[in-house]
Amino acid sequence: MNLKKPRRIVWPAERRGTLPSLILLGTLGMGVCPLALCLRFDLTSSPAPIRSGFSAISTATVSERPISSGDTNFSQFQAKGSDSASNPSALGTIRGTVRIENKIQPRSIAFNLYSRRGKSPLINKPPVPVSELQNVVLYLEGRSQNLEAASNEGLPQENPTIQQVNETFIPHVLPIRVGTTVDFPNGDPFFHNVFSLSSARSFDLGRYPKYQVRSVTFKRPGIIKVFCHIHSHMSAVILVFDHPYFSVANSAGSFRLRDVPPGTYDLVAWHERLKPQKKSVTIAPGAGVQVEMVL
Amino acid sequence: MIPGRLLQLIFSVLCVSSVVLGEDRLGLVGISDGTLTNQSSSIPYGPSSSQTNLNGGFVLLGSLRLKENLFVFYEGRVNHSEGLGGTFPRLQRTRTNSVVQGYLRYSPRLAWDLNVQIGKFGTPFGHFLTRNYPNENPLIGSPLIYTHRTPISAKGIPRNPAELLSYRGQGQSTGSYVWGDGNAWLPLTNFSYPTGIMAFGNPGKLDYRVALVNSSLANPINLGTPGQRAQWVAAAGFTCLPGLHLGTSYTEGPYLVPSVGRWLPAGSSIDQFKQRALGFDLQYAVDHLEIYGELLFNNFAVPYIPQRLGATGYFLELKQTWTPRVFTAVRWNQIYFDRFRSGFSDASRPRFDYNVDSLEVGLGFRFTEKLLSKFSYQHNRTLDEMEPREGLFSAQLVYTFDVRNLLRIR
Numbered sequence: 001m002n003l004k005k006p007r008r009i010v011w012p013a014e015r016r017g018t019l020p021s022l023i024l025l026g027t028l029g030m031g032v033c034p035l036a037l038c039l040r041f042d043l044t045s046s047p048a049p050i051r052s053g054f055s056a057i058s059t060a061t062v063s064e065r066p067i068s069s070g071d072t073n074f075s076q077f078q079a080k081g082s083d084s085a086s087n088p089s090a091l092g093t094i095r096g097t098v099r100i101e102n103k104i105q106p107r108s109i110a111f112n113l114y115s116r117r118g119k120s121p122l123i124n125k126p127p128v129p130v131s132e133l134q135n136v137v138l139y140l141e142g143r144s145q146n147l148e149a150a151s152n153e154g155l156p157q158e159n160p161t162i163q164q165v166n167e168t169f170i171p172h173v174l175p176i177r178v179g180t181t182v183d184f185p186n187g188d189p190f191f192h193n194v195f196s197l198s199s200a201r202s203f204d205l206g207r208y209p210k211y212q213v214r215s216v217t218f219k220r221p222g223i224i225k226v227f228c229h230i231h232s233h234m235s236a237v238i239l240v241f242d243h244p245y246f247s248v249a250n251s252a253g254s255f256r257l258r259d260v261p262p263g264t265y266d267l268v269a270w271h272e273r274l275k276p277q278k279k280s281v282t283i284a285p286g287a288g289v290q291v292e293m294v295l
Numbered sequence: 296m297i298p299g300r301l302l303q304l305i306f307s308v309l310c311v312s313s314v315v316l317g318e319d320r321l322g323l324v325g326i327s328d329g330t331l332t333n334q335s336s337s338i339p340y341g342p343s344s345s346q347t348n349l350n351g352g353f354v355l356l357g358s359l360r361l362k363e364n365l366f367v368f369y370e371g372r373v374n375h376s377e378g379l380g381g382t383f384p385r386l387q388r389t390r391t392n393s394v395v396q397g398y399l400r401y402s403p404r405l406a407w408d409l410n411v412q413i414g415k416f417g418t419p420f421g422h423f424l425t426r427n428y429p430n431e432n433p434l435i436g437s438p439l440i441y442t443h444r445t446p447i448s449a450k451g452i453p454r455n456p457a458e459l460l461s462y463r464g465q466g467q468s469t470g471s472y473v474w475g476d477g478n479a480w481l482p483l484t485n486f487s488y489p490t491g492i493m494a495f496g497n498p499g500k501l502d503y504r505v506a507l508v509n510s511s512l513a514n515p516i517n518l519g520t521p522g523q524r525a526q527w528v529a530a531a532g533f534t535c536l537p538g539l540h541l542g543t544s545y546t547e548g549p550y551l552v553p554s555v556g557r558w559l560p561a562g563s564s565i566d567q568f569k570q571r572a573l574g575f576d577l578q579y580a581v582d583h584l585e586i587y588g589e590l591l592f593n594n595f596a597v598p599y600i601p602q603r604l605g606a607t608g609y610f611l612e613l614k615q616t617w618t619p620r621v622f623t624a625v626r627w628n629q630i631y632f633d634r635f636r637s638g639f640s641d642a643s644r645p646r647f648d649y650n651v652d653s654l655e656v657g658l659g660f661r662f663t664e665k666l667l668s669k670f671s672y673q674h675n676r677t678l679d680e681m682e683p684r685e686g687l688f689s690a691q692l693v694y695t696f697d698v699r700n701l702l703r704i705r
Contacts, residue, residue, distance in 0.1 A: 105699070105700065109320065109321065109322040109358060109360060110322065111322045111356075111358030111366070111368070113356060113358075113368055113370060113396060113416075113417070113425075114417055114424070114425040115410065115419065115493075115495035115496075115497070115502070115504050116497055116502065189537075190537065191537060191538050191580060195619055195664075196619070197619055197620060197661060197663055197664050202618075202619040202620070203619055204583065204616055204618070204619040206581075206582035206583045206616070207538060207580045207581060207582060207583075207585075208582070209537035209538065210537065225664070227664050232324075232695075233322075
């Protein structure tokens with residue numbers, strides 16, 4: 001199953017000429033009802049109607065709870081194979097390393113022009129260096145029916161988390177399966193406001209203080225870009241797959257996809273600021289494969 | 296006064312150096328907006344008028360890390376306004392290009408929080424200045440205490456209270472005092488970006504800001520060379536609960552420009568005629584609700600007026616986010632002006648300006664995290680005998696972006 005890219009606003013052919021006109025009219029503020037604009041945008045940007053009004057927010061905030069001590073250590077996702085596979089000994093493993101050879105566009109440093117009024121300490125300090133290799137996701141793309149068969153398998157028992165610490169989302173990249181609920185604990189002594197406007201899942205968790213956790217369930221595959229309304233330099237990416245065959249590289253670039261059913265697949269290395277790379281891999285029953293990927 | 300062109304040049308050189316070095320030292324954010332405003336004014340039983348204007352703006356915010364504790368900050372603004380038509384002859388095009396802020400900040404690693412900055416920066420008084428960007432302000436207009444012009448001018452002085460009264464309610468008209476060379480009618484507070492030095496910090500639940508600057512809160516005009524008319528601005532705040540912040544600010548200093556010195560009463564100088572302002576501010580946010588407010592007690596000492604002219608103004612603003620894309624906001628403003636205590640009969644002790652109030656309501660819609668549209672209606676009322684009213688419909692499109700990403704700077 002292919003990972004869907006964030007859907008761009010696609011206007012039906014008969015309306016394409018109206019986009020600039022609508023923007024102009026919107027700017028002119030004459031004759032355009034903002035609510036009609038909202039409706040039109042949502043209908044055209046998402047095949048499924050986006051929940052409107054309170055429901056969109058309340059769905060996202062339904063599971064609110066205090067942070068437990070266990071939340072402070074997030075577990076990095078590794079692909080987990082099928083427990084229900086008919087013949088576990090026939091499953092294979094893909095191991096490998098990924099290297100980044102292309103230059104990655106550096107992130108802009110976060111800055112505050114004004115002294116903060118009690119919101120949080122200044123963050124005008126160098127960012128903590130994180131290996132960009134840890135932001136590389138490796139996943140399988142299907143030519144095999146095995147990927148689709150795996151789509152109904154069990155979800156992780158514990159919710160993965162994206163923490164907000166020192167005005168940073170940790171981890172920056174989180175791959176999950178469809179149906180997974182992600183917790184967003186606030187670890188900073190001030191408010192955060194996590195939100196996303198991605199077509200695969202839009203939500204706004206509102207402002208909440210330290211020690212509080214709010215959660216979102218992701219029901220459709222796609223790429224979800226996550227931001228904070230209060231701290232515009234904060235961002236994270238959630239990749240939602242409809243199969244369990246994905247992994248995040250470690251700081252050395254090593255990765256492993258376990259319990260992969262035999263077959264031929266495309267292995268994709270993905271980084272948010274680089275062009276994804278594909279490599280065809282064939283898994284023989286019970287065998288392992290070594291792969292090198294270069295971004 | 297630091298020349299704007301010099302600041303622009305310095306920042307450009309630093310940016311280019313940073314890009315050439317290829318290090319993560321630079322942050323550049325652009326905010327562009329287009330705003331269309333239709334303004335209609337009316338007086339009961341009198342003529343009404345309307346005017347439509349288009350305004351385009353661009354703000355560039357930049358920061359460059361020179362060393363671990365040393366930063367350069369920059370803010371430049373370009374504005375272009377054009378009258379599209381209306382009852383009166385078409386307005387002339389206006390274009391401004393200015394360096395709003397440019398300063399150096401040093402943040403030593405101390406046990407208690409201290410930062411020092413020197414250059415041209417936003418006044419530490421109040422808090423709306425920090426949200427005076429189209430992507431931060433949930434409405435399109437600004438609070439009345441920042442925009443309403445009083446009959447007090449920085450460039451001219453009245454001969455007596457009666458002359459001052461003749462300019463009530465005409466703050467933005469073309470008239471001027473007999474003594475003076477302009478009509479720089481002053482608001483109570485302004486979007487003030489003086490030149491000076493500031494120390495600030497945020498130890499625990501407290502925050503403080505102390506600045507020595509060279510221009511008054513109301514008068515955006517630089518009053519001379521730095522240090523010539525230095526004045527203090529002090530502000531402090533307390534975060535009572537997560538999301539609830541209460542603050543207070545005080546400033547005092549001369550506001551008249553040096554050119555009016557020759558018309559002053561014998562033996563006096565412009566340093567004796569000061570603006571004093573005491574402000575309180577409130578910020579509260581929880582879930583999808585945000586509340587902001589400011590209360591301002593302000594007075595001016597005006598030559599040939601035997602009392603200090605005081606005014607009290609406030610605004611209260613609420614913003615509610617309904618869905619990830621849609622929010623609404625409302626802002627209520629009022630300003631009350633003092634009455635003359637002498638010089639008029641007891642029965643008709645007039646206020647030195649008419650009381651005013653204003654209500655603005657707005658709706659915002661986010662297309663993406665970078666593209667925002669806003670629509671607002673503002674109703675302004677002047678409480679004099681005729682009660683002239685003004686209504687403004689506005690629509691605004693705002694695009695915020697990381698300049699380095701847009702230009703593919705690596």
